[in-house]
Amino acid sequence: MSVKTTTLQSGKIGVIEVKGSLVGGEETDELRSAVADFVEQGNKKLIIDLSKVTYLNSTAIGVLVQAHTTYARNKGQVKLCGINNNINNIFVITKLTMVFDVADTKDDAVKAFS
Numbered sequence: 001m002s003v004k005t006t007t008l009q010s011g012k013i014g015v016i017e018v019k020g021s022l023v024g025g026e027e028t029d030e031l032r033s034a035v036a037d038f039v040e041q042g043n044k045k046l047i048i049d050l051s052k053v054t055y056l057n058s059t060a061i062g063v064l065v066q067a068h069t070t071y072a073r074n075k076g077q078v079k080l081c082g083i084n085n086n087i088n089n090i091f092v093i094t095k096l097t098m099v100f101d102v103a104d105t106k107d108d109a110v111k112a113f114s
Contacts, residue, residue, distance in 0.1 A: 003030040005037070013045045013113055014038040015106065019052040022060030031060070035067040044076035047109045051082025061094065068099060077101070081109040 004017040016034045020027065031048075038046055048064065050056075064080070071078045081103040083091065091097045103109035 003027070003034050005034050007043075008110060011043075013047060013110060014041075014043040015047045015049060017049040017052065021054050022056040022063075024057060024059035028059050028063045032063050032066070035063075035070065039070055039074060039076075044071070044074070045113050046071060046076065046078045047103075047106060048078060048080050049082050049106050049109075050080055050087060051084075051106075053082075053084075053087065056087060056090070061090070061096065065096075065099070077113075079103055079109040079112060081106050 002019045004019070006015045006017070007013065008015060016031065016038075018031060022028055022031065035046070046067070048067065064078075068078045079101045082105065083102055088097075088102075091100070091102070101112065103112055
């Protein structure tokens with residue numbers, strides 16, 4: 001699993017691209033750390049790209065919810081994008097589709113911030 005961070009629109013939108021399986025341990029720590037880095041920088045708009053994630057478990061969902069909560073407390077917003085059908089099913093069952101703003105692609109998520 002790897003986590004890659006970038007910024008778009010002159011640093012106004014943070015992007016975290018996650019690849020592989022998110023099942024706890026080192027990979028979720030990397031994601032949690034990347035979110036914390038953006039928060040410390042004062043970032044208010046974050047996109048988490050899950051298009052290359054093959055599997056996630058409850059620990060990973062907890063990290064995503066924590067990211068959403070942290071951003072909401074700081075008057076920011078988190079958008080998810082690139083969710084495959086298996087992960088989407090998890091989000092529907094857990095009703096997280098009511099919590100997260102989900103876009104099909106990273107470009108759609110960027111447009112949704114505009």
